[in-house]
Amino acid sequence: xxxxxxxxxxxxxxxxxxxxxxxxxxxxxxxxxxxxxxxxxxxxxxxxxxxxxxxxxxxxxxxxxxxxxxxxxxxxxxxxxxxxxxxxxxxxxxxxxxxxxxxxxxxxxxxxxxxxxxxxxxxxxxxxxxxxxxxxxxxxxxxxxxxxxxxxxxxxxxxxxxxxxxxxxxxxxxxxxxxxxxxxxxxxxxxxxxxxxxxxxxxxxxxxxxxxxxxxxxxxxxxxxxxxxxxxxxxxxxxxxxxxxxxxxxxxxxxxxxxxxxxxxxxxxxxxxxxxxxxxxxxxxxxxxxxxxxxxxxxxxxxxxxxxxxxxxxxxxxxxxxxxxxxxxxxxxxxxxxxxxxxxxxxxxxxxxxxxxxxxxxxxxxxxxxxxxxxxxxxxxxxxxxxxxxxxxxxxxxxxxxxxxxxxxxxxxxxxxxxxxxxxxxxxxxxxxxxxxxxxxxxxxxxxxxxxxxxxxxxxxxxxxxxxxxxxxxxxxxxxxxxxxxxxxxxxxxxxxxxxxxxxxxxxxxxxxxxxxxxxxxxxxxxxxxxxxxxxxxxxxxxxxxxxxxxxxxxxxxxxxxxxxxxxxxxxxxxxxxxxxxxxxxxxxxxxxxxxxxxxxxxxxxxxxxxxxxxxxxxxxxxxxxxxxxxxxxxxxxxxxxxxx
Numbered sequence: 345x346x347x348x349x350x351x352x353x354x355x356x357x358x359x360x361x362x363x364x365x366x367x368x369x370x371x372x373x374x375x376x377x378x379x380x381x382x383x384x385x386x387x388x389x390x391x392x393x394x395x396x397x398x399x400x401x402x403x404x405x406x407x408x409x410x411x412x413x414x415x416x417x418x419x420x421x422x423x424x425x426x427x428x429x430x431x432x433x434x435x436x437x438x439x440x441x442x443x444x445x446x447x448x449x450x451x452x453x454x455x456x457x458x459x460x461x462x463x464x465x466x467x468x469x470x471x472x473x474x475x476x477x478x479x480x481x482x483x484x485x486x487x488x489x490x491x492x493x494x495x496x497x498x499x500x501x502x503x504x505x506x507x508x509x510x511x512x513x514x515x516x517x518x519x520x521x522x523x524x525x526x527x528x529x530x531x532x533x534x535x536x537x538x539x540x541x542x543x544x545x546x547x548x549x550x551x552x553x554x555x556x557x558x559x560x561x562x563x564x565x566x567x568x569x570x571x572x573x574x575x576x577x578x579x580x581x582x583x584x585x586x587x588x589x590x591x592x593x594x595x596x597x598x599x600x601x602x603x604x605x606x607x608x609x610x611x612x613x614x615x616x617x618x619x620x621x622x623x624x625x626x627x628x629x630x631x632x633x634x635x636x637x638x639x640x641x642x643x644x645x646x647x648x649x650x651x652x653x654x655x656x657x658x659x660x661x662x663x664x665x666x667x668x669x670x671x672x673x674x675x676x677x678x679x680x681x682x683x684x685x686x687x688x689x690x691x692x693x694x695x696x697x698x699x700x701x702x703x704x705x706x707x708x709x710x711x712x713x714x715x716x717x718x719x720x721x722x723x724x725x726x727x728x729x730x731x732x733x734x735x736x737x738x739x740x741x742x743x744x745x746x747x748x749x750x751x752x753x754x755x756x757x758x759x760x761x762x763x764x765x766x767x768x769x770x771x772x773x774x775x776x777x778x779x780x781x782x783x784x785x786x787x788x789x790x791x792x793x794x795x796x797x798x799x800x801x802x803x804x805x806x807x808x809x810x811x812x813x814x815x816x817x818x819x820x821x822x823x824x825x826x827x828x829x830x831x832x833x834x835x836x837x838x839x840x841x842x843x844x845x846x847x848x849x850x851x852x853x854x855x856x857x858x859x860x861x862x863x864x865x866x867x868x869x870x871x872x873x874x875x876x877x878x879x880x881x882x883x884x885x886x887x888x889x890x891x892x893x894x895x896x897x898x899x900x901x902x903x904x905x906x907x908x909x910x911x912x913x914x915x916x917x918x919x920x921x922x923x924x925x926x927x928x929x930x931x932x933x934x935x936x937x938x939x940x941x942x943x944x945x946x947x948x949x950x951x952x953x954x955x956x957x958x959x960x961x962x963x964x965x966x967x968x969x970x971x972x973x974x975x976x977x978x979x980x981x982x983x984x985x986x987x988x989x
Contacts, residue, residue, distance in 0.1 A: 368856035371479035380541040393467040407459030437554035456571030466575040482589035487640035488578035499846035510646035512653040517676035521641035523569040526669040592636040707758035757846035769839025891932035895920040919945040
């Protein structure tokens with residue numbers, strides 16, 4: 345059996361989830377781990393690593409050995425597991441391919457692409473190390489951690505500036521953080537976190553010292569730093585700076601626990617500390633009130649007065665130099681008075697403004713973010729100008745719409761983002777009119793467009809604005825007069841967006857506890873939207889535009905669930921099935937399509953008794969689910985499967 349046709353049963357992956365839960369609980373209790381390699385090299389963990397890598401778009405990118413995920417997809421399951429286990433037993437990473445990604449400002453960001461073998465090993469390690477480290481990480485960091493986002497970080501910024509009245513912020517910038525991480529210090533930090541499996545530590549050390557093949561072909565052997573692009577690098581970066589998080593937190597937030605005469609810590613109904621009571625006591629002391637918000641290597645410290653900010657800047661700069669061997673950029677590290685100037689963070693800029701008798705936060709897109717958004721949308725419009733065929737145009741329109749939605753979703757948490765988006769809309773509309781203009785349409789009969797929502801042109805090459813076939817786009821942009829139509833496909837407007845309040849991370853959400861996962865499952869909207877974006881971005885090659893468009897609406901119509909089993913559909917594990925097959929006269933119409941899991945789809949078409957038995961065992965269908973499946977088999981011209989009670 346090929347891995348590419350393999351879908352492990354839910355219980356196999358649940359076993360790994362149970363292991364991760366156990367690792368998290370033990371780490372929270374301060375337990376030391378000396379045999380983690382046994383878990384890392386287990387067959388279930390290795391199979392899960394393949395599944396995680398395959399879902400990533402970068403799995404098709406090759407390293408220095410010219411191999412990608414297809415190298416493992418052609419192996420049998422047992423051969424794949426033994427191959428990876430042998431890699432771990434005598435691990436020597438291959439050369440990392442260095443590429444340079446251009447930045448909007450003209451500079452280039454170095455990116456390291458490990459070989460697919462090393463990516464699999466790193467993913468195996470990540471799946472085991474992450475729950476151990478998550479139990480020890482500080483709550484003030486948000487970057488590259490499960491169930492945390494830039495939105496959560498900005499929610500904390502809003503709270504500190506607007507509610508806690510922190511008027512000064514120290515903006516820190518570490519010089520080349522990822523290139524200057526001290527390997528010896530990192531290994532000691534892992535040891536301190538309780539990761540004391542010497543074999544695992546040696547594997548990580550080998551990864552850090554993997555030779556780098558530069559764009560010019562030369563080989564560099566690093567003695568410090570973590571390669572950007574490696575699967576394990578973000579976790580290791582958080583391990584390094586976790587010590588900073590706890591040090592800053594210990595200077596104020598956690599100081600209450602160390603005060604001898606302080607009243608006993610009070611808890612609310614949910615068992616969490618009531619910090620407001622503690623802060624009242626702390627403010628009577630001479631301690632400097634400070635709060636850190638960190639996203640990867642980008643962090644800020646908020647405080648009340650300039651004198652405190654000056655002392656904090658000096659103390660943190662000195663601490664980073666002596667403790668973590670990291671240098672701060674004096675040019676980019678500064679103190680900002682938020683009453684007078686903007687401070688930038690994660691693509692946003694924010695300051696305080698007076699509104700009535702109160703001071704409220706004024707958050708917008710940063711100037712760099714506005715410029716980057718304009719360039720991105722202009723490139724998408726340019727790509728639509730000369731399509732190869734209808735399918736190519738459909739892909740380009742989807743890419744443009746996704747770019748617009750992505751910008752609105754990310755920056756929509758800024759309360760004054762509408763100012764930025766309106767300005768972008770005016771410029772983009774001009775570009776759209778110039779590149780997709782009436783004259784060009786008259787010369788090319790492929791185009792059918794309505795660029796003016798007030799005057800509908802009568803030329804045969806122009807068609808009146810069409811109707812939304814995508815229910816998601818219809819709900820979001822259906823009332824906007826700024827929508828433009830290209831071959832009956834909508835081009836959604838960047839300026840049609842309402843700001844929303846950034847949502848703080850719910851404390852009870854936790855990927856490594858049953859109760860925390862239950863909270864995650866209550867809100868599947870983010871998952872649904874991300875997979876819907878994936879479907880729009882990756883149309884099925886060789887299928888009609890109608891089929892690819894209908895599968896988007898169908899996915900949202902089924903709320904991302906399999907029509908037979910009801911389980912959530914995942915990228916790489918779902919199929920849009922024709923109820924009446926094409927060879928029997930079926931069409932790509934919406935009513936003839938249905939989304940099912942990959943395993944259910946195989947069972948619909950299976951004819952071999954052994955194959956049917958195998959997939960029935962894997963799915964464990966109840967009577968009602970089997971009736972749904974048999975209905976689909978009957979439409980496909982196949983015999984029904986008898987229900988075994």
